[in-house]
Amino acid sequence: MHTNLPPIESLLELVRNAGDAIMEVYHQDEWDTQLKADQSPVTAADLAAERILAQGLSVLTPDIPILSEEAQIPDWSERQGWARYWLIDPLDGTREFLQRNGEFTVNLALIDQQTPILGIVYAPAKSAFYWGGTQLGAWCLENGLPSPIQTRAIEHTVHLLTSRRHGRKEAEAVAQVLKDFDVNTSAMGSSLKLCLIASGMADLYPRMTPTSEWDTAAAQAILVEAGGVLLNANTLEPLRYNTKDSLENPAFIALGDTSLNLEKRLNSESFNH
CATH class of the missing domain: 3.30.540.10 (Fructose-1,6-Bisphosphatase, subunit A, domain 1)
Incomplete structure (x- = not known):
């Protein structure tokens, strides 16, 4: 420690x-x-x-x-x-x-x-x-x-996680962008989504609607140590905390397997069409 x-x-x-x-x-x-x-x-x-x-x-x-x-x-x-x-x-x-x-x-x-x-x-x-x-x-x-725990490699299938209340747009966009993969989607609440990616039970969680910094920080530390990333969807840089007056996160992408560079296909523009 x-x-x-x-x-x-x-x-x-x-x-x-x-x-x-x-x-x-x-x-x-x-x-x-x-x-x-x-x-x-x-x-x-x-x-x-x-x-x-x-x-x-x-x-x-x-x-x-x-x-x-x-x-x-x-x-x-x-x-x-x-x-x-x-x-x-x-x-x-x-x-x-x-x-x-x-x-x-x-x-x-x-x-x-x-x-x-x-x-x-x-x-x-x-x-x-x-x-x-x-x-x-x-x-x-x-x-x-x-x-x-560690993240898993993506092969033919991407297990996508979405919020229970805000996930339809993200799911549709991912299916369009990742047409070369089979995309299976599950909805779930709370930071459990990030923990499932960290433990190799899922692959991807994009979030374009607002969240707060306390929603993501703990799971981000776990995900990063497990081999994944939690990235600002606009800059593709890791989320950072307490950088401004507002405690609202930007749109983000959580990804377990970074070897395929999928985040470059899934930036914020992918979700605005």
């Missing part, structure tokens, strides 16, 4: 505790749901996980600031001086949570110089645990034991 950071086991335990708090709410018969200013839903599960993560990180790493979806966002004038910070989404996929389909995650990322260097993604309803980062490799928890 990096110097001045707690053992990965302590961070995994913290994220698991946040996931356990989410599942306590998930198993209740009904929930109190509120709408935030942007009309996105927030539940008691979001807030419980936020409290656990914020309190735990403030003890484990008191000198590292925290940026969380469910807490007050510091002004850009303060954030722009951060060299290193935690970026968290206590419950990524609140709509999936509300639909009880299990496709929601806890996302914890450490950003250093605008780049995710450590990421943990936990899907408690699926008992799926992924983590990875610089000097750490990429891992999942399988049958109670850590197993290394």
Whole structure:
């Protein structure tokens, strides 16, 4: 692990505790749901996980600031001086949570110089645990034991992942651009999509509609260590974080196999026809 950071086991335990708090709410018969200013839903599960993560990180790493979806966002004038910070989404996929389909995650990322260097993604309803980062490799928890993961080579078939609510346009564009491949498409919520690419279960996830930085950072750290990329669809450069006042991501492409240069065929212009 990096110097001045707690053992990965302590961070995994913290994220698991946040996931356990989410599942306590998930198993209740009904929930109190509120709408935030942007009309996105927030539940008691979001807030419980936020409290656990914020309190735990403030003890484990008191000198590292925290940026969380469910807490007050510091002004850009303060954030722009951060060299290193935690970026968290206590419950990524609140709509999936509300639909009880299990496709929601806890996302914890450490950003250093605008780049995710450590990421943990936990899907408690699926008992799926992924983590990875610089000097750490990429891992999942399988049958109670850590197993290394890596992206897979694309041969004849591309397994495309899309968002449950925003994927039709992307799927149609990929089918047009990659006519020389068989394209199989699945829809899924949250950052699980990126983790499936990292673990060699899928190949490609383009996203042209808005997402936030806390949606992608943790899984990006894992995906990169597993051999994949998460690229700005306009520049084909890796996504970077805390570079501006807005915390909205650009359109992006997540790809497991970089040897075929498919990203050059799948830039943002491919999705605007």
